[in-house]
Amino acid sequence: MLTFKMNNFRARKLMAALALAAPALSFAGSTPTPAAPNPAATAMRQMLAQRYPNTKFGDIQRSAVPGLWEVWMGANVAYVTDEGRHFVFGHLYDMQTQTDLTAAKREQVNLQIEAAKPKLIFADLPLSDAIKTVRGNGQRKLAVFSDPHCPYCRDLEKELSQVDNVTIYTFLFPIGSIHPEAADVAQSIWCAKDRAGAWKAFMATGKSPQSQRCAAPIERNVELANKAGIGGTPYIIFTNGDKAAGLLDSASLERRLSRN
Incomplete structure (x- = not known):
């Protein structure tokens, strides 16, 4: 390295x-x-x-x-x-x-x-295991597998903040081999009273919410991502079957969402 x-x-x-x-x-x-x-x-x-x-x-x-x-x-x-x-x-x-x-x-x-990857479509996602964020009327939808310590995920959040009328389902997917502390951060974010707010605040500031423990889907998310061949973050799934591995800017996100 x-x-x-x-x-x-x-x-x-x-x-x-x-x-x-x-x-x-x-x-x-x-x-x-x-x-x-x-x-x-x-x-x-x-x-x-x-x-x-x-x-x-x-x-x-x-x-x-x-x-x-x-x-x-x-x-x-x-x-x-x-x-x-x-x-x-x-x-x-x-x-x-x-x-x-x-x-x-x-x-x-x-x-x-x-x-080249195994097929994982939006309709198959266990949305109850994701953080739900609604902007505007929330009519358009997408899902993101995201690692709290992934810098590209942080950049994606900035791009997503420029997209309106969308519902975002964030699956916390800490990659322990790269970010060994990300799992604890993901756990604390999921267990926060306001998950969406805690996620937004952490990605904006890097300040983790107070450490908490609760029943969290982190391990299930990791297993789901591994089975689907998702090897990195961010990973985006759109409702029409489109997927994107890596960072997309706001214009690209709008273009992909318009196909849904």
């Missing part, structure tokens, strides 16, 4: 992304179709594999920015410098054409990953 220095939050975000990449790629056909091999890309792949042996890399190709490679790890993408040391996570924009250069590829990757 990575050893270079950065602030704690960014380090956790990067380490989580790299660690989640391996399970996301463990399914046959879950990686995007690689670009035609070339010597430079092959050399980059070999260097990354040597530096980060615990991470499985998908498509690797030059980005639109000189000196940066577009490197896919499951549903996550990083823009990596030539020496393979510095990783930039997020979307790449061409401000001259006002184009999001990452969004289209991310949707393609998500579709390929989902096509």
Whole structure:
């Protein structure tokens, strides 16, 4: 894993992304179709594999920015410098054409990953095991498997806050191999008097509610996710059968919800 220095939050975000990449790629056909091999890309792949042996890399190709490679790890993408040391996570924009250069590829990757996974549809979900959040008229619906300590889940909450007239079912899915303390946080959030409020507050501030114990569905959620081949968070399920592994921005969420 990575050893270079950065602030704690960014380090956790990067380490989580790299660690989640391996399970996301463990399914046959879950990686995007690689670009035609070339010597430079092959050399980059070999260097990354040597530096980060615990991470499985998908498509690797030059980005639109000189000196940066577009490197896919499951549903996550990083823009990596030539020496393979510095990783930039997020979307790449061409401000001259006002184009999001990452969004289209991310949707393609998500579709390929989902096509390879066991089918889990919205109608089969045990919604009583999820935190229910209603915005506006709540007419549209989606479900999210989310780890309280997952930085991408926190980013997703920001995007979801911009979506109205939706009911969100959040299945607490702590991934203990990456975030060993997340299960206790999930337990406390579920046992709070106002679950939706506790979840919102934690994802906004990182401050966990007072530790509490009650009958919680955390283990059931983990078992359900594992059976469905959900290897990382966030993982979104829409009522029309669409799914998304990884972060979606508000525009993408609106587009997916419009298909329901």
